[in-house]
Each structure stands twice: as C-alpha cells, then as structure tokens.
Amino acid sequence: MLALGKLLELTLAGREPTEKIQLTREGARLHWLGLGALEVTPPVGADCGLDLLLSAGIHGNETAPIELLDRLLQRIASGQLIPQARILFLFGNPEAMRRGERYIEQDINRLFSGRHEQSSGPEALRANELERLAAAFFSKTGRARLHYDLHTAIRASKIEQFALYPYAEGRKHSASELARLRAAGIDAVLLQKKVGITFSSYTYAHLDAEAFTLELGKARPFGQNQEVNLDLLEQRLQQLIENNEPADTRLDGLQLFSVAREVIKHSDAFKLNLPSDVENFSELPVGYLLAEDIAGTRWLVEEQGARIIFPNPKVKNGLRAGILIVPTTL
Numbered sequence: 001m002l003a004l005g006k007l008l009e010l011t012l013a014g015r016e017p018t019e020k021i022q023l024t025r026e027g028a029r030l031h032w033l034g035l036g037a038l039e040v041t042p043p044v045g046a047d048c049g050l051d052l053l054l055s056a057g058i059h060g061n062e063t064a065p066i067e068l069l070d071r072l073l074q075r076i077a078s079g080q081l082i083p084q085a086r087i088l089f090l091f092g093n094p095e096a097m098r099r100g101e102r103y104i105e106q107d108i109n110r111l112f113s114g115r116h117e118q119s120s121g122p123e124a125l126r127a128n129e130l131e132r133l134a135a136a137f138f139s140k141t142g143r144a145r146l147h148y149d150l151h152t153a154i155r156a157s158k159i160e161q162f163a164l165y166p167y168a169e170g171r172k173h174s175a176s177e178l179a180r181l182r183a184a185g186i187d188a189v190l191l192q193k194k195v196g197i198t199f200s201s202y203t204y205a206h207l208d209a210e211a212f213t214l215e216l217g218k219a220r221p222f223g224q225n226q227e228v229n230l231d232l233l234e235q236r237l238q239q240l241i242e243n244n245e246p247a248d249t250r251l252d253g254l255q256l257f258s259v260a261r262e263v264i265k266h267s268d269a270f271k272l273n274l275p276s277d278v279e280n281f282s283e284l285p286v287g288y289l290l291a292e293d294i295a296g297t298r299w300l301v302e303e304q305g306a307r308i309i310f311p312n313p314k315v316k317n318g319l320r321a322g323i324l325i326v327p328t329t330l
C-alpha cells in the first residue's frame, strides 16, 4: 500500500510525508494537502463527475467514523477500490483526535460560515483551514458536489442513525439524496430551517454542495463499537467512490423531522428539566416545562409530537442547549 494511504497514522503523528503525491498502480492520484487532508483523483478517463468530500474527527473522540474513512482510503491506496469520483478526505481536529477529546478549547462545529473570524485559538484556525480546503475542492464547475460529515453522538438515541440536512435560502431539499441516505442505513433526517454554523451547513450554503451531518450512533471507547453498525453506509460510500451505486428511490421508513425551536442558553441560571442521560429523539408532551433561564424565561412545549435532540445544558451562554423537533414531510 502507498504511504499516503496511511493518512490517519500521519495525522495522529503530526508528520508531513516526504512524498506529497503518489500514484496507485491503477493510476489514481493521492495528494497530501496538509495535516489530515488528502485529495484523491481518479485514473485518467475514469472520472464520473462526482466531487465527494468525506470528513470525520471534527470531534476528536468520535472514533468509529474516523476508522471508517481510514478503511476506505487504505482500500484506494492498495488498489482494492478504484475511484471514479474525486474525493477529499478530511480529519477535522487532529490535535483533539490525538488526545481522544471532543475538542481542545472550543467545538469546531460551531465555528463555520465565517464564525471563526470572531474567535481565536486552535479550533478557529482549523475551521478556517477546513473552509479553505473545502472551497478549493468544490471550485470546479459542472460537477456534482456531495459532502458527508461523519459523527457519533455524545448520548444514546431512540433513533440510532440520523442525518441533519442543512438549509439555504431558495434551495429545496432533495428527495433523491434522502433515498440515498435511506439506502445507507439512515433512519431519520432533520430538515433544518435556517443557515447554520456547522461544517455541512457551510458546504451546503456557501459551496453549493449537497451536504449532511451524519450521526451514526453513540461515541464509545475502543473495543465497544460493535453496536455502531456502519456496514450499509460503508457499502454505499464504496459504491459512490466506484460509481456503481444501485438506483434507489425509496424513502420507506425514513422519518423526517423539522426544527420547531432551538433552545438557547442565555445565562448561568439556565436549567434544563431533563435527566442527564436522556436519549436523543425522546418525546415531550405538550405543556412540559423544558427549561428555565434568567428573568423568568420559560421554555414550555407547545408542539404536538415534539422531541428533543442534542440536549446539553453545559454549552457556553448564547449557544444552543438543545433542539425541539417535530415530525414533517418533504
């Protein structure tokens, strides 16, 4: 296998490879662009016209998706997989990956769409770098653009594998992309209603890619990932890479949700009335007092069929402490 196929090893060691460009025997080109960043170009004449960005490790302790990308790249580097798509592999937060932490100073996935400019520190610099790498990759015209940003969640979930579909003014969510997600084993999709500050929100709204944050199960320590089954996703990614994806238009069983409200923490007095181990997608009855904050602010559930995702009362003031979602259709 080519040395550049060991991007994960290089990234964790913080090493720069001596050779930055290598060719597989089949003629695919691997180009190391910087720490945790590698671009794959298909052999001459084999390009199907898809630009595929695959990122993981935006949160450093989410090992299962990092290992999935490592397996795909190793297969390309050893000639087992012959790419027909251009691919950019990105490991989001190398320093946090090294330490096995979610982040060092702040959550990178709240620093995109220019938010890093109002901040400083290692994560702000990295978010800026990731935006530049993604923008350069998605700069060729007339090609299909797809980005999957792979994560595992902090907490358990009533729906184990789900996607967040970003929002941009004037753009419609794509039914065929939803069918593709369904075939990749995704059980639910949250359709967002405003432009966000995550990595996938940036590539969707600013780079015109189809883009998704995929939550693939609970982040667990090494050796305990057997319950995180990524087989369907792995198979679908290989098919995308090799351009032999079966046509799949069915949405059967895919649950769709939309954001009803984001619960914002305004002060240190913020109190979230949920058990600390509450699962994502837990249902909340109408009339439930979800949270309280300074100056008598109360968050009462008014929506039928409401559920909570990403509850986290420990976020910094001014940030989102949870999302209230409701069932929807396309």
Ligand SMILES: [Zn+2]
Pocket (backbone or CB within 6 Å): 058, 059, 062, 150, 151, 152, 153
């Ligand atoms: Zn994550």
